[in-house]
Amino acid sequence: MMELLKVEGLTVRFGGLVAVKSVNLSIATGSIQALIGPNGAGKSTLVNALTGMVRPSGGTIILKGQALQGLRPHQIAAAGICRTFQNIRLFGGMTVLENALVGAHRHFKSSLLDLVFQSSRMKNEEAKWVSAAAEELEFVGIARHRDTLASTLPYGHQRRLEIARALLSKPDLLLLDEPMAGMNSAEKDQIGKIIKLIQQRGITILLIEHDMQIIRELSERVTVLHHGETLTEGTVQDVFNHVAVKEAYLGRAA
Amino acid sequence: MLGAIYALTAVAYTLVYGVVQLVNFAFGELFMLGAFICISLMLPSVLLFGVRVTMPALPLIMAAPLAILFVGLIGVLMERFAYRPLRNAPRLAPLIVAIGLSVLLQSLAQSIWGAEELSFPEFELSKLPPLVLFGSIHVNVMEIVVLAVAIVSMVVLTIFVKSTRLGRAMRATAEDPIAARLVGISIDRVIAAAFLIGSLFAALAGILYAQAYGFANPTMGFLPGFKALIAAVLGGIGSIPGAAIGGMLLALIETFGAGYLPNGSAYRDAFGFGILILLLMFRPQGLLGRRELNEAPAGSLVGTGSSRQQPQWYEDAVRLVGSWLLRFNPGKTVLTLGVLSVAVAAAFLITSDYWLRILIFVLTYGLLASGLNIVVGFTGLLDLGFVAFWAVGSYLTSILFVLVLKQKLGIAPADIWWLFYVNLLLGGCLAALLGIALGYPTLKLRGDYLAIMTLGFGEIIRITATNWIDLTRGPMGIRGIPSPSLFNFSLGQPRYLYLVGLALAVLIFACIGRLVRSYVGRAWVSIRENESAAEAMGVDTPRYKLFAYASGGFVGGVVGVFYAHSQQYVSPLSFTLFENILILMLIVMGGLGTLIGPFIGAAFWIIFLQVAQDIPFIQSHPELRYALLGLALVCLMIYLPQGVAAKARIKLTVPR
Ligand SMILES: Nc1ncnc2c1ncn2[C@@H]1O[C@H](COP(=O)(O)OP(=O)(O)OP(=O)(O)O)[C@@H](O)[C@H]1O
Ligand SMILES: [Mg+2]
Numbered sequence: 001m002m003e004l005l006k007v008e009g010l011t012v013r014f015g016g017l018v019a020v021k022s023v024n025l026s027i028a029t030g031s032i033q034a035l036i037g038p039n040g041a042g043k044s045t046l047v048n049a050l051t052g053m054v055r056p057s058g059g060t061i062i063l064k065g066q067a068l069q070g071l072r073p074h075q076i077a078a079a080g081i082c083r084t085f086q087n088i089r090l091f092g093g094m095t096v097l098e099n100a101l102v103g104a105h106r107h108f109k110s111s112l113l114d115l116v117f118q119s120s121r122m123k124n125e126e127a128k129w130v131s132a133a134a135e136e137l138e139f140v141g142i143a144r145h146r147d148t149l150a151s152t153l154p155y156g157h158q159r160r161l162e163i164a165r166a167l168l169s170k171p172d173l174l175l176l177d178e179p180m181a182g183m184n185s186a187e188k189d190q191i192g193k194i195i196k197l198i199q200q201r202g203i204t205i206l207l208i209e210h211d212m213q214i215i216r217e218l219s220e221r222v223t224v225l226h227h228g229e230t231l232t233e234g235t236v237q238d239v240f241n242h243v244a245v246k247e248a249y250l251g252r253a254a
Numbered sequence: 255m256l257g258a259i260y261a262l263t264a265v266a267y268t269l270v271y272g273v274v275q276l277v278n279f280a281f282g283e284l285f286m287l288g289a290f291i292c293i294s295l296m297l298p299s300v301l302l303f304g305v306r307v308t309m310p311a312l313p314l315i316m317a318a319p320l321a322i323l324f325v326g327l328i329g330v331l332m333e334r335f336a337y338r339p340l341r342n343a344p345r346l347a348p349l350i351v352a353i354g355l356s357v358l359l360q361s362l363a364q365s366i367w368g369a370e371e372l373s374f375p376e377f378e379l380s381k382l383p384p385l386v387l388f389g390s391i392h393v394n395v396m397e398i399v400v401l402a403v404a405i406v407s408m409v410v411l412t413i414f415v416k417s418t419r420l421g422r423a424m425r426a427t428a429e430d431p432i433a434a435r436l437v438g439i440s441i442d443r444v445i446a447a448a449f450l451i452g453s454l455f456a457a458l459a460g461i462l463y464a465q466a467y468g469f470a471n472p473t474m475g476f477l478p479g480f481k482a483l484i485a486a487v488l489g490g491i492g493s494i495p496g497a498a499i500g501g502m503l504l505a506l507i508e509t510f511g512a513g514y515l516p517n518g519s520a521y522r523d524a525f526g527f528g529i530l531i532l533l534l535m536f537r538p539q540g541l542l543g544r545r546e547l548n549e550a551p552a553g554s555l556v557g558t559g560s561s562r563q564q565p566q567w568y569e570d571a572v573r574l575v576g577s578w579l580l581r582f583n584p585g586k587t588v589l590t591l592g593v594l595s596v597a598v599a600a601a602f603l604i605t606s607d608y609w610l611r612i613l614i615f616v617l618t619y620g621l622l623a624s625g626l627n628i629v630v631g632f633t634g635l636l637d638l639g640f641v642a643f644w645a646v647g648s649y650l651t652s653i654l655f656v657l658v659l660k661q662k663l664g665i666a667p668a669d670i671w672w673l674f675y676v677n678l679l680l681g682g683c684l685a686a687l688l689g690i691a692l693g694y695p696t697l698k699l700r701g702d703y704l705a706i707m708t709l710g711f712g713e714i715i716r717i718t719a720t721n722w723i724d725l726t727r728g729p730m731g732i733r734g735i736p737s738p739s740l741f742n743f744s745l746g747q748p749r750y751l752y753l754v755g756l757a758l759a760v761l762i763f764a765c766i767g768r769l770v771r772s773y774v775g776r777a778w779v780s781i782r783e784n785e786s787a788a789e790a791m792g793v794d795t796p797r798y799k800l801f802a803y804a805s806g807g808f809v810g811g812v813v814g815v816f817y818a819h820s821q822q823y824v825s826p827l828s829f830t831l832f833e834n835i836l837i838l839m840l841i842v843m844g845g846l847g848t849l850i851g852p853f854i855g856a857a858f859w860i861i862f863l864q865v866a867q868d869i870p871f872i873q874s875h876p877e878l879r880y881a882l883l884g885l886a887l888v889c890l891m892i893y894l895p896q897g898v899a900a901k902a903r904i905k906l907t908v909p910r
Contacts, residue, residue, distance in 0.1 A: 051790055077792030085790075091783035093847075094776070101773070102780045106792035108773040115772045116765050126772065169792055 002029040004204045005050075005081075005173055010059035010069075012042070012049050012228075019045040021228040022059065027173065032195065032205045034215045034236075037225035043208045044086050046225065047175050050206075051083050052076045063173065078106050080172035084162040084179055086208070092151030096142060096161055099150050100133040103168030129168075136164040140194055156187050163194065167203075174198065175206045180214070192218055212240065255397050255466060256508070258404035261501025262459035263482030265411065265494060266452035272428035272492040273448045274341070277702045279352040280332065281456045282479020283359035284325050286472060288457025289374075289464035290367055292321035296375045302366050304874060314377045314465075322457040329453025330446055337449075338442070339892050346636055349705060350842055351891045353835055358884030364472040364877035371471035374464050400462050407458065408498055411451065415494065420447055428492060476831075477523060480713075481508075483706065484530045504529070524717045527710035534707045535695045594760065601752050610748035612864060616857050617755040618817055623840040623852030624766055625809030630838065631847035632770060633802040634782025636705040638834055639692065639712030643807040645719060645829040646688055647681030647814020652732040652824045653725065671739045677815045678758075685811025686804040693803035697796045712834060719826040731825025738819050751820050758816055759853075762809055767849050769805065778802055779847070839887050859883070 007025040011018065020042045027033045035043050048054040050061060052073040061068040068076050082103070091099050107129065114122040137143040140160040145153060150161060159179055166174055176195065180188045192214055199205055209215055215222060215236065222239040224231040232242050266281045294300045295317035299308045312320070336355060340348045415421035420443070427434040427444045435441055456479075463478060464470040481504060489500025504526060512522040604610055626640045654677065692711045696704050719726045726732070737746030738754055745754055769775055777798045780788035789795050818824050836859075844855030866879050 053786060053790060072794075073786075073789040074792045074794045077790060082792075083790055085787065089784050089787035091780045091787065093783050094779055098776055098779075102776050102788065102791050102793065105773055105777060105780075110772070112769075112774075115768050115774065118768060122772070165791065 003027070004029040004064065005206075006060075006062045007050070008060050008062075010046070010049060010061065011057050012045050012054055013057045019228050020049060020056075020225075023225070023228070023230050025223055025230075025233075027204055027206060028221075029204055030199065030202060031221065032199050032207055032219040034219035034222040035206055035208045035225060036210070036212075036215065036222060037231070041225040042228040043225055044177055045228075047083060047177050047206070047208070050076075050175060051081060074106075077169055077171075080170075081175065082166040082169040082171035082173075083175035084159075084166050084177055086177040086181065088155075088158050088162060090150040090153075090158055090161060090165075092149065094150060095147050096137060096150055096153065097130070097133055097146040099161055100136060100164050100168050101129060103165035104129045104133065104170075106169060133164075133168055136167050137161075139167070139197070140164045141190070156183055159183070159191070160194075163191075163198075167198065171203065173204045173206065175208075177208045178210070179207070180209065180211070188214060216240075255400050255505075257502035257505030258401050259459045259463050259466075259478060259501070260482045260485045260504055261498045262404055262407065262455050262462070263479060264486040264489065264497035264501045265408070266456040266459075267483050267486040268489075268491055268494060268497040269424075269448045269452045269455075271486070273424055273431075273445055274337070275702075276337065276348050277352065277483065277706065278337075278355075278449075278452070279349075279479070279483075280355040280359060281452060281482070282475035283356050283363070284329055284453050284456040284475070285460035285463070285479055285482075286363060286470065286475030287328065287359065288321050288325045288460035289470035289474065290363060290372065290472075291324055291457075292317050292461045293372050293374055293464065293470055294367075295320055296377070300372075301368065304368070318458075318461050321461060322454050325457035325460075326450050326454045329449045329456075332453075333446055333449040336888050336892070338445075343891075343895070345702070346630075346634070347891050347895055349636060349702060350838070351888050353838070354884045354887030354891065356884070357832075357835060357839075358881050358888065360472055360475070361877040361880035361884060365875040365881060367472065369472060369877070371469040371474075373469045374467075377465075396465065400466065403458070403462065407455065408494070411455075412494060414451075420444070424448060480709075481526045484526045487530060487706070488533060521717060521721060524714050527714050527717075530710045531695065531707055531714075534699060534703055597756055598753070601749050601756070607748045610752050612860060614748065614752050614755050614820055616853070616860050617752070617759050618813060618820070619837065619840060619860065620853035620856035621755075621759055621762055621813045622810060623837050623844070623856055624762065624849075625806045625813065626837050627806075627841045627846065627848075627852050628766065628770075628778070628809070629802050629806040631841055631845075631851070632775065632778040632782065633799060634779075635696075635799060635802065637708045637803075637806070638705050638831065638838070639708035639710070639715070640806065640810060640837060641829040641831070641834045642692070642712045642715040643685035643689060643810025644814040644817065644833075645715060645826075646685045647811035647816075648818040648824045648828070649719065649726060649732075649814075650681045650684055650811075651677040651815045652735050652818045655736060656732050656734055657727075671736075671741065674736075674738045674815070674819060678812050681811040681815040682808040683811070685814065686808040689803035689805075689807025689810075690800050693800050697799060709831065709834075712829075712831060716826055716829050716831075719829065726826070729826060731823055731827075733823050735818050735822045735824070737822060738816075755816060755820070758812065762812065763849070763853075766805075766809070770849065774798070774801070782847070836883075839883060842887060842890060 003026055005025070005027040007023060010020055010023045010025070012020040023042075023046060025033075025046075035046070037043050045054065049056045050068075052068070052071050052075070056069055059069065063079055063081060066079055068079055068081070071079070091102060094102070108125060110119070110122040110125055113119070134143065134146065137146055140163050142153070142157045142160050142164070145157060150158065153161060159181075163176070163179060179195070180191045183191065188211065195205060195207065195218055207215075207219060219236060221234065222236055223233045224239060224242070232239055234242075263281060263285055266284075267277065270276060270278050270281075292314075294302075294309055295312050296314060297309050298311040299306050301307070332355060336351050337348055340351060415425060423434070423439045423444050424447060426437070426439060427441060431441065434444075459478070459482070460470075460475065463474070482501065485500035485504045486497050487500070488504060489496025489498070507529065508522055508525050511525045515521070600613065601610070604613070622640075622644060625643070626637065629635050629637045629640070651674070654673065692708070696707050699707055720729055722728070737744060737751065739745050745751060770778070777788065777793045780791070780793055781795050781798060785795055817828075821828075840855035840859055841852050842855070843858060844851030844853065863879060867873060867876075871878070
């Protein structure tokens with residue numbers, strides 16, 4: 001197994017609250033790794049720490065040999081990690097296509113002079129990424145809406161756009177924070193298919209999801225977070241049979 | 255004593271900020287209104303709109319409470335009709351409304367009472383001889399009264415907040431608005447109460463200020479109002495004792511600074527702004543602030559459309575204008591060429607120099623507005639110090655041409671006509687550098703704090719231009735700047751100036767358009783729409799913010815050079831905060847974040863200024879035009895937040 005991401009001892013504090021406690025995580029290249037845990041377990045915080053959006057107070061994050069802890073979010077995006085947001089964060093006043101193109105931002109290399117003089121280099125670059133964006137919109141199934149404002153998009157489409165936008169950054173590792181939250185089961189299935197296809201394109205995925213059935217279908221290995229700590233880590237089968245996991249979930253339900 | 259007055263006004267800012275997280279810039283104007291109304295009530299008669307009106311000639315003891323109550327009423331109305339509809343709108347909307355209200359009230363006061371100052375009538379206490387304490391310290395009786403009034407009202411407020419139901423509700427709302435609503439507190443009442451009390455305090459402070467200095471004038475509210483805001487930030491905005499301490503401290507610093515620093519009294523007003531900037535950089539929560547109230551909610555600048563149900567006629571009107579604009583879409587190139595040829599033809603068809611000059615103004619303001627639009631409209635950073643860039647360009651070229659070349663070196667401007675063109679670039683670059691330098695410390699700030707800080711920068715630069723006499727000749731300004739020329743051919747006639755301006759406008763317009771329709775423009779707008787998501791998508795947000803400041807600054811600098819040569823005169827009076835607000839309003843009017851909006855706004859406004867001159871009532875009260883502007887701004891924010899050219903929202907991709 002080739003390791004894409006290795007996280008060791010990652011800790012995030014919010015004042016007195018330790019939202020992520022010394023978490024270790026290892027994601028194999030090309031896999032779909034699931035991250036589960038009850039509400040408030042620290043899953044989103046872990047994703048925020050991986051993408052530099054909160055500053056970890058300790059630990060290391062290593063992607064393909066490069067240390068990422070302490071870098072700024074755009075540097076981490078440049079290193080090859082991109083994400084979607086649990087609470088959708090699109091650019092509401094921009095069209096669907098423009099949203100997707102912001103995802104590709106890091107690939108644009110034209111200089112200011114290229115822009116001002118509309119050089120062919122700039123035009124080619126723009127055309128290339130516009131068509132790449134159009135393809136990704138097609139891929140997630142919202143190509144029809146490319147010129148609608150993102151804020152007027154129906155909820156499900158907004159989630160799809162989040163995925164397309166992240167894909168355009170051509171990440172090695174894609175972090176999906178509850179990409180199916182609030183969807184019905186038919187929609188969930190479609191998103192599940194999309195996730196599987198993304199994996200087949202060679203992109204490694206960390207998937208946060210509450211629906212166990214979906215985890216069973218999609219992922220190989222599961223990490224369980226509880227009160228900010230890794231409760232267990234292993235294959236889907238192992239983890240689902242794990243006593244403590246049941247307790248963590250049932251304990252919450254009771 | 256000044257400290258007491260700052261402190262009282264600071265309470266107004268702090269109270270309202272505490273419950274709605276809004277800096278109500280209009281408190282400075284309520285301060286002024288308090289003074290005017292009080293004085294009017296104390297006189298036997300006053301001139302209102304130039305008409306003599308008999309007044310009750312009340313004693314101060316009765317006039318003051320009446321005036322304060324009246325201002326309180328205005329404050330409540332303001333909240334009800336201007337702010338409440340925008341309660342859930344993105345942060346920029348209420349801020350712009352606050353600025354609009356400020357302009358409205360100030361210009362209205364100017365129309366009603368006239369631009370002259372109104373002197374404070376004599377009253378019993380002011381005639382008493384000063385008390386002598388400890389044999390050597392002379393204290394005016396009124397100073398003691400002012401202090402006493404301030405202390406008593408602070409204490410009363412503190413008791414009110416601590417021990418009445420409404421007061422506790424206010425505190426709870428300030429702590430956690432959502433929880434407060436859950437436990438059944440009526441947010442509307444709490445906010446109205448905060449505005450009421452805030453307005454009362456501002457009016458009280460205004461009256462005290464006016465009696466101390468013996469006069470009231472329509473612009474008296476600006477500086478004390480702004481300093482009170484600084485005091486509030488200094489003490490930790492949202493904290494009442496903080497406001498008191500902040501006010502006292504600021505007054506102390508000013509007094510000592512003016513007394514002990516070299517040339518301190520000239521720069522007295524700059525201290526406050528300097529402190530503010532340092533504070534915002536290093537300790538934005540102030541002395542007693544609990545947390546950094548600096549989180550701007552993500553979201554569009556002014557909303558991508560009104561979520562509220564609009565009346566039918568309104569919907570229809572918007573649809574009509576929209577469809578008209580859409581129908582008028584005869585292909586990009588044809589349109590561009592058409593507009594261009596009309597603009598060029600105008601130079602030869604219009605024979606009146608007067609109207610050509612007006613067109614030059616339209617171009618100048620349209621360009622300035624386009625520059626600011628990069629920062630405010632596209633990137634979503636409310637910049638109130640933009641005039642600084644304009645000033646830098648103007649002064650650069652004026653100093654070079656007049657003070658250095660002509661007077662020091664004795665070179666005739668005609669011999670170095672080409673320097674004008676070099677200066678266009680130079681002024682632009684210098685202003686761009688300044689943009690980066692001033693932008694850097696603001697990177698971490700958002701929303702209100704950003705606006706306040708940039709305002710501080712703008713004021714500091716203006717105060718410097720006024721007081722650095724060796725460099726700028728101070729308030730006298732610099733005269734005799736040569737008009738542009740090409741070899742031996744003078745371009746000084748309005749017709750040629752207009753063409754030069756037009757050429758500049760076309761160039762700058764094209765450059766901005768090309769930048770915006772590219773990944774750069776998309777990065778800017780993504781910052782405006784959701785900064786954290788933009789970062790996560792790989793946009794280096796600090797860099798693009800600085801680049802926006804630099805680009806905006808560049809445009810400002812270039813226009814400044816052109817402006818200096820077309821006016822042939824510069825003075826600090828051209829670069830006031832009011833100009834900045836005006837430019838901002840032009841953008842809002844035309845449409846934030848559109849390319850053509852700034853020009854539409856500028857044309858609209860400047861032609862309105864001229865046309866309005868023919869209306870007799872406005873002729874005798876020219877300030878009413880600005881009052882209308884303020885009113886228009888408030889209404890636009892509430893009813894048409896995207897401006898007149900809303901449908902011209904530009905594509906952020908290269909047209910194919
Ligand atoms: N910015 C923050 N400041 C303070 N506390 C925070 C912050 N963000 C998250 N927390 C706290 O950290 C803990 C973990 O939150 P997190 O959002 O990571 O949980 P989660 O596992 O994603 O839950 P959910 O399934 O509901 O999305 C929670 O107790 C939350 O209140
Ligand atoms: Mg979460």
